[in-house]
Amino acid sequence: MADLEIKNLKVAVEDKTILNGVNLHIKDGEVHAxxxxxxxxxxxxSETIMGNPRYTITDGQILLNGKDITKMSVDQxxxxxxxLAMQYPREVAGVxxxxxxxxxxxxxxxxxxxxxxxxxxxxxxxxxxxxxxDEYADRGLNEDFSGGEKKRNExxxxxxxxxxxxxxxEIDSGLDIDALKVVAKGxxxxxxxxxxxxxxxxxxxxxxxxxxxxxxxxxxGKIVKDGGPxxxxxxxxxxxxxxxxxxxxx
Amino acid sequence: xxxxxxxxxxxxxxxxxxxxxxxxxxxxxxxxxxxxxxKEISKAKNEPEWMLDLRLKAYRKYLTMPMLDFGPDLSxxxxxxxxxxxxxxxxxxxxxxxxxxTIKQTFERIGVPKAERQYLAGSSAQYExxxxxxxxxxxLESRGIIFMDTDSALRLHxxxxxxxxxxxxxYSDNKFAALNTAVWSGGTFLYVPKGVHADVPIQxxxxxxxxxTGQFERTLIIVDEGGSVNYVEGCTAPNYSEDSLHAAVVEVxxxxxxxxxxxxxxxxxxxxxxxxxxxxxxxxxxxxxxxxGNLGAKITMKYPSVYLVGRGATGTMLSIAAAxxxxxxxxxxxxxxxxxxxxxxxxxxxxxxxGGRADYRGLIKYTKDAHHAHSHVECDTILMDKKSGxxxxxxxxxxxxxxxxxxxxxVSKVSEEQLYYLESRGLSExxxxxxxxxxxxxxxxxxxxxxxxVELNRLIKFQMQGSIG
Numbered sequence: 001m002a003d004l005e006i007k008n009l010k011v012a013v014e015d016k017t018i019l020n021g022v023n024l025h026i027k028d029g030e031v032h033a034x035x036x037x038x039x040x041x042x043x044x045x046s047e048t049i050m051g052n053p054r055y056t057i058t059d060g061q062i063l064l065n066g067k068d069i070t071k072m073s074v075d076q077x078x079x080x081x082x083x084l085a086m087q088y089p090r091e092v093a094g095v096x097x098x099x100x101x102x103x104x105x106x107x108x109x110x111x112x113x114x115x116x117x118x119x120x121x122x123x124x125x126x127x128x129x130x131x132x133x134d135e136y137a138d139r140g141l142n143e144d145f146s147g148g149e150k151k152r153n154e155x156x157x158x159x160x161x162x163x164x165x166x167x168x169x170e171i172d173s174g175l176d177i178d179a180l181k182v183v184a185k186g187x188x189x190x191x192x193x194x195x196x197x198x199x200x201x202x203x204x205x206x207x208x209x210x211x212x213x214x215x216x217x218x219x220x221g222k223i224v225k226d227g228g229p230x231x232x233x234x235x236x237x238x239x240x241x242x243x244x245x246x247x248x249x250x
Numbered sequence: 251x252x253x254x255x256x257x258x259x260x261x262x263x264x265x266x267x268x269x270x271x272x273x274x275x276x277x278x279x280x281x282x283x284x285x286x287x288x289k290e291i292s293k294a295k296n297e298p299e300w301m302l303d304l305r306l307k308a309y310r311k312y313l314t315m316p317m318l319d320f321g322p323d324l325s326x327x328x329x330x331x332x333x334x335x336x337x338x339x340x341x342x343x344x345x346x347x348x349x350x351x352t353i354k355q356t357f358e359r360i361g362v363p364k365a366e367r368q369y370l371a372g373s374s375a376q377y378e379x380x381x382x383x384x385x386x387x388x389x390l391e392s393r394g395i396i397f398m399d400t401d402s403a404l405r406l407h408x409x410x411x412x413x414x415x416x417x418x419x420x421y422s423d424n425k426f427a428a429l430n431t432a433v434w435s436g437g438t439f440l441y442v443p444k445g446v447h448a449d450v451p452i453q454x455x456x457x458x459x460x461x462x463t464g465q466f467e468r469t470l471i472i473v474d475e476g477g478s479v480n481y482v483e484g485c486t487a488p489n490y491s492e493d494s495l496h497a498a499v500v501e502v503x504x505x506x507x508x509x510x511x512x513x514x515x516x517x518x519x520x521x522x523x524x525x526x527x528x529x530x531x532x533x534x535x536x537x538x539x540x541x542x543g544n545l546g547a548k549i550t551m552k553y554p555s556v557y558l559v560g561r562g563a564t565g566t567m568l569s570i571a572a573a574x575x576x577x578x579x580x581x582x583x584x585x586x587x588x589x590x591x592x593x594x595x596x597x598x599x600x601x602x603x604x605g606g607r608a609d610y611r612g613l614i615k616y617t618k619d620a621h622h623a624h625s626h627v628e629c630d631t632i633l634m635d636k637k638s639g640x641x642x643x644x645x646x647x648x649x650x651x652x653x654x655x656x657x658x659x660x661v662s663k664v665s666e667e668q669l670y671y672l673e674s675r676g677l678s679e680x681x682x683x684x685x686x687x688x689x690x691x692x693x694x695x696x697x698x699x700x701x702x703x704v705e706l707n708r709l710i711k712f713q714m715q716g717s718i719g
Binding site for chain 2: 050051052053073074075078079083084086089090092093094095099100101103104107108140141157161
């Protein structure tokens with residue numbers, strides 16, 4: 001269960017303001033899509049929810065199940081249920097994918113280690129589901145993975161860690177259509193009343209496979225329009241230009 | 251020191267030793283060194299005349315040689331305050347039931363019998379200055395492999411010892427090789443006959459257990475033509491206050507088509523000076539691999555070398571060093587290419603934390619005969635904080651024009667982006683750091699027998715407790 005409410009959020013990076021008062025409410029079991037042109041603050045919002053120390057909150061609140069999480073550390077937020085599938089997942093040499101995921105699961109299990117056999121069975125099952133070859137369990141974390149493999153690996157982690165609030169930052173970028181379908185299958189498998197999701201994307205394409213409950217458009221650090229799935233289809237025809245002009249007018 | 255001052259039985263050996271095990275050396279030469287001490291050691295061991303002569307020659311050379319003039323500061327090391335010889339029991343115990351109970355307890359604590367049950371073909375453990383427990387598995391013996399402490403080898407296989415002893419490392423090599431030759435005691439002797447493969451790792455535990463006890467093991471390994479062996483040596487030492495010196499000499503002869511891997515994990519307490527001389531020769535198409543971990547000691551100076559003397563010989567060094575508060579690891583490797591088509595590789599990884607210092611010091615030499623030699627050197631360091639430091643001192647000495655050398659050196663911090671990524675999955679900062687460090691060391695740990703890999707990870711976590719939260 002996760003209810004994420006963002007109130008009047010203002011964020012700066014190195015004294016440059018990126019978010020100008022964002023308001024967004026994602027309720028239990030809802031999937032929201034956040035769309036908008038490049039450089040408009042979508043990733044900033046994602047990273048700020050996760051707690052990336054590069055971003056400074058200058059005003060506003062992030063409430064998870066009614067509790068302000070802005071003072072919590074990154075790992076505390078993760079253990080509270082927040083997950084961020086990153087646009088550029090990091091590589092960590094010498095730490096096997098399986099070892100990493102198992103360590104992360106143990107860190108979230110309140111001191112009760114996840115039994116190895118059960119873990120391996122689940123891992124194998126989910127890797128098969130996502131068409132990830134077996135040997136990727138023993139390879140270094142994201143080490144020498146292609147862009148698409150990294151994205152798939154983010155979804156694998158999400159399926160293993162079972163967060164209640166997942167933020168997927170351009171999970172569709174750099175994917176061919178087959179990979180996109182696999183990623184979408186993974187997201188859809190997670191959908192339930194216990195799973196809330198914010199999908200950040202530039203393109204409508206992903207939303208054909210994962211149909212969101214709500215769509216928001218962000219321009220210049222503000223959400224300028226809210227709607228249902230039809231809003232994404234409209235954007236595909238008209239592009240972001242109209243919104244950008246409106247924003248310029250201010 | 252005069253002979254009258256040498257206590258034959260030190261009843262007060264446990265004074266001021268805190269938690270040390272209550273083991274009374276049966277025989278000790280007390281503090282300091284003189285020709286009389288050396289004669290006493292040799293006599294107590296019933297050594298042949300040539301060994302006493304060699305010891306005395308080495309001692310006289312030792313007196314004339316200067317202290318090492320490079321690397322860490324050794325001025326606090328007082329060589330007159332070292333105990334040069336102690337023997338814990340009168341003779342080597344072959345059966346476990348013959349080993350004194352207090353010593354057994356120590357071995358049980360550091361896991362010798364268990365390790366043996368699980369893995370070993372033979373196990374010899376050095377306690378203070380001489381092996382008290384030495385057990386060869388029957389099949390090793392039946393295949394002609396000789397594995398015992400070097401003192402016993404000198405008695406039982408004098409010709410073999412005489413043929414190789416000091417032939418790779420002369421007593422005049424450096425001050426500590428001279429000192430070792432003068433007062434050596436214990437160490438491992440391992441002979442693998444032609445064409446024989448020792449299928450399981452052969453290992454030995456070493457341990458210093460009395461303050462001010464100098465450990466001067468002398469290890470001699472000969473792998474005859476076409477033979478192979480994987481020798482594993484682990485060291486642990488409990489903490490105590492007095493300075494101790496560990497100055498081993500290790501000579502390894504790898505003959506034509508033979509293979510030897512020598513794995514060491516050194517974890518002396520941080521008051522120990524570990525000043526070691528290790529050298530191997532590799533014949534035609536032979537391979538010598540050093541796998542060397544340095545986790546402890548106040549000052550470590552160790553640069554294992556391989557003399558590639560036969561065509562097509564290969565030498566490798568894979569090492570890690572972890573330096574914490576008050577520690578200086580000055581380690582590296584030397585690859586001396588003396589024949590055509592020889593290859594070498596050095597991979598050195600170090601972690602410095604809490605003000606520790608780890609330097610790499612290495613030599614690649616191609617003699618004029620080393621045509622088409624190839625060498626690859628890689629030094630990787632992680633600095634955990636600004637107080638810690640690291641440097642590399644690579645030297646290339648090249649007399650041929652058709653060889654190749656690659657050298658890479660990197661110094662880095664634990665990456666903020668990696669930490670953030672791992673933390674975003676729920677790992678605390680310290681758990682994430684630990685995971686990244688273990689990953690950094692993985693090229694080394696994956697080469698270790700399982701139980702050593704587990705122990706190494708545990709030791710490093712323990713050592714770095716302060717700096718990773």
